[in-house]
Amino acid sequence: MSRMSLGQLLGYQVNRRYLGKESFLFGHIHYLYTMRWPVRLLLLAPGPLRYPFIREGLDFYAQRLRPYLHFETLFPKASGGPEKEGRILKRHLSPGDYLVALTERGKLFSTREFARWLGNLLPSRRRITVLAGGPEGLSADLLAVSHFQLSLSPLTFHHELALLVFAETLYRALTLLSGHPYHRD
Incomplete structure (x- = not known):
């Protein structure tokens, strides 16, 4: 049986490319800045x-x-309004997925609040699926089965631009959770 590091025991992968040795203390400190959920x-x-x-x-x-x-990312070919798009998107969901719906009527967070919410969610989930709709939004059926509804802004975005805004928001939240400095501090 091989020895397991603290990160492996906790279920995290620790990036050790900058570590010259397997020092527990140094590895633990570095772990805070390079954790991978x-x-x-x-x-x-x-x-x-x-x-x-x-x-x-x-x-x-x-x-x-x-x-x-x-x-x-997965963008299956779908058109014909929210209901038809919803049926096509539903085919790509797995039973254990935690579903987050991007919708203009969802919960609105600041960057730090989103990072805190995400930090609470990540340790308890294996797969998170973020659902975004087409030009007319998500179907009522998908909104009903989602576990959480998230709004990116009170502003209205083109549905494809919302995907990019979400990716940037996710990146910023994960860097905050990993201890990287935030430009607003």
């Missing part, structure tokens, strides 16, 4: 994406999120 976060929305800059932005944030969690 054992969570898969899926951003699910009707596709395909129409604007290349949205895909490029999501790819950019997928790279930046890699040290913190497993981030995936």
Whole structure:
């Protein structure tokens, strides 16, 4: 049986590329700044994406999120209004998913509040699916089965731009949770 580190025992992966040795104290301190949650976060929305800059932005944030969690995007071909899109999106949900619906009538957070909410959610979940709707929003059926409804802003965004705003918000929250300095401090 091999020895397990503190991070492995807690279910976190510790980035040790900067550590020259397996020092418990140094590894524990460094762990606070490089923790990776054992969570898969899926951003699910009707596709395909129409604007290349949205895909490029999501790819950019997928790279930046890699040290913190497993981030995936899925945009199944769907059109025909919220109900039809909802049926197509539902096919990609798993029974154990924690569903977060992006909707203009959802809970509105500041950056620090969102980071705190996310920090409470991450240790207790293995897979989180964030649902975003098409131009007309999410179906009533998907909103009803979601565990949480989140609003990104009181402003109205194009549905594809909302995906990019969410990815940036997620990145900022995870850096705060990992102890990186916040530019507003």
